Amino acid sequence: MDLQQIKFFLELSKELHFGNTSEKVFITQSALSRQIKALEEELGVTLFERTKRSVKLTAAGQFLRERWQRLVEDINSIHKQAQQIHEGTYGAISIGYPGSIVYGFLPELLIHIHQNIPHLKVELIEPTDITFEHLLLNYQMDLGFRREPGVNPTLRSTCLYSESFALIVPASHQLNQENFTSLAELKDEKFILSGLHHNTFYVQSLNAIFQEYQFSPNVYIESDFGATILSLVARGLGVSILPGSYAFSAQPGIRFIQLPQKASLYAIWRKDDNNPMLKNVMHLVHLVSEKFKLLEDQVVNNS
Structure with missing residues (x-):
């Protein structure tokens, strides 16, 4: 599991559509599907309920979306501060x-x-x-x-x-x-x-x-x-x-x-x-x- 997989998951959790999400994250739909499947297998949980007509978050998916969204926001903030420190604009x-x-x-x-x-x-x-x-x-x-x-x-x-x-x-x-x-x-x-x-x-x-x-x-x-x-x-x-x-x-x-x-x-x-x-x-x-x-x-x- 890496940060990019988490970002793919979060984007899909918003769109609830593999086609739309793949366009937004600039990868193919099949590649996105493989990333989500690999994430589910590593975690041992099902993140999405998939049918031919819809994609829905599971209870575990909803829980992780809330926690990982905050995590990604914290990481982005940390990265921004690190960049500002590097540029001499923070500290x-x-x-x-x-x-x-x-x-x-x-x-x-x-x-x-x-x-x-x-x-x-x-x-x-x-x-x-x-x-x-x-x-x-x-x-x-x-x-x-x-x-x-x-x-x-x-x-x-x-x-x-x-x-x-x-x-x-x-x-x-x-x-x-x-x-x-x-x-x-x-x-x-x-x-x-x-x-x-x-x-x-x-x-x-x-x-x-x-x-x-x-x-x-x-x-x-x-x-x-x-x-x-x-x-x-x-x-x-x-x-x-x-x-x-x-x-x-x-x-x-x-x-x-x-x-x-x-x-x-x-x-x-x-x-x-x-x-x-x-x-x-x-x-x-x-x-x-x-x-x-x-x-x-x-x-x-x-x-």
Whole structure:
């Protein structure tokens, strides 16, 4: 007994006519009759009552029609899912991200995934910089976005786009984009920043900014979470420097002042990951990153 015989049986159980069924399944009537007879002999049951004028399902045939119809539908569904997995349009992906992209790049990417790969389940993880590569190397994450390229040689990374850092001050602060001249003007302000003692590329970028302006900030509060920093700045507890994409949050009570220094966003994944689903997602990643490159160019040209 094979799946094709079951499909012949199911078609005949609908038509109840050997001639019509043989035309639908593209075999001769005698060949169809042999297939049904072989199926009955293997099962040891009579599936159809045949007369010269009619074909009728037996009680055993009715039982098997109901069970086998569901079975064939399940098999077809499994085959379809297997094909979608092969094509990278079905499955799950785990994506790590920094807080700075949750207001712009990340939701735009998720919209593209929803529109183009609707059967893909997405798990979002917001790890610290320290655990990013660990999660990738231990197969707990499939794709990561962060502010530095991959270090481990088994990882692959690509720079998606660069954006300006921004000085973030309370809305009531005397500084704005028009009268701002130098970060040195804020050397006596209280800063809310990521811990400048961390050995990450992002923190190195922050330290380089302060070195360029030749002062060490008075770090009043340390936090690695941008949303927390924005909230504290809005309450007048200090000022901060973050990637400019936080401006997409449109949080009230704060002002963004564009700085000339840049922060880059990288995509990172395992070199040995040949899953077609990842390839499809990366195609969308590049589409979205091109949009944000254009947005950054517009910001620079208008400044």
